[in-house]
């Protein structure tokens with residue numbers, strides 16, 4: 001499967017810049033690259049009514065993180081601690097790394 005690259009990756013800290021959780025920060029749990037969406041830990045939580053299943057005999061309301069459009073999140077830079085857009089820089093060894101457009105620090109380790 002060809003993977004499209006998003007500007008955020010799993011385990012990135014991000015800030016939400018639109019919608020009901022605007023301004024909140026959290027950790028990326030999952031990236032749905034082909035859909036352009038990300039799931040952020042404990043943000044954009046929706047309540048779902050579930051029917052009883054074998055795994056959950058009671059059914060009832062479950063709370064679950066819904067995927068957000070990746071364009072609605074910005075990476076939180078670990079160096080300057082601000083939500084930022086990233087660019088791609090080619091390192092001396094030929095590998096690519098993302099850098100913070102605010103402070104110019106490499107954000108990939």
Ligand SMILES: [Zn+2]
Nearest residue numbers: 077080100103
């Ligand atoms: Zn920065």
